[in-house]
Amino acid sequence: MPSAVLRGVTLDCADPRTLAGFYGALTGMRELFSSDEFVALTDGSGCDLGFQRVDGYRPPRWPGQEVPQQAHLDLRADDLDAVEELALELGAAKPDRQPGDGRWRVLLDPAGHPFCLTSS
Template sequence: MPARRNGPRGLGAISGVAGHVEGLPAWVSQSRDMDEEEWTMPIATLRGVTLDCADPRALARFYQEMTGMELGYNADGFVALTGGSGCDLGFQRVDGYRVPRWPGQVVPQQFHLDLRVEDLDAAENLALGLGAVRPDHQPGGDRWRVLLDPAGHPFCLVTG
């Protein structure tokens, strides 16, 4: 069993994954809660998240306006924003990019970003003005809003 399996909120804390998941190593897909004594120190910190898209510069501009992050790197096919948190947000060109279909899974979202905001209505209006789209399906009620960025990735505006 790899040493990095566990951490303060590591893979060992995942429950609800029953049995083996096809394509994952057995140690990842086992459902088992870990005791605190089994936790080890983390060996990594999150450095960045990169979104696939057809136009990295356009998508970076959208998120730059939404978050206030600054341009950290700009090359053909890849753009990164940085905001001082130590976690960059990158955008990479993918030929044949397919827009996620949310909430359906024909083309799965794979993950989404949660952006903390003070005022849901004001943040939604800004995002829509920058090119986001508000899908009909809104499971968060007054607690959060789901929007689609200009490349079709779902993201949430959340308070608190």
């Protein structure tokens, strides 16, 4: 039976370099490719993270659905408090609504994409 392997995830944004800088600093991933329209990060695992410029980009409005989130990243943190602090220092925002009874934390990247930090 044919199969496919996840090669990467790409996020739409207004400024690929800035968003790649945020996620690179947060995850330790390094730049694999860069142009004015697209930046890719890698950690050598075979699943890369890309950022593509979209004219007229409108950030998601989480938790509302006026502009739906469409997708989000889940990141495992070895020290949840320390990684949350780093993300906030790098420009993430923490919305008031935090579902999950403390099992994970929802943050918004500098382009407005929700992402979750979890320790499990």
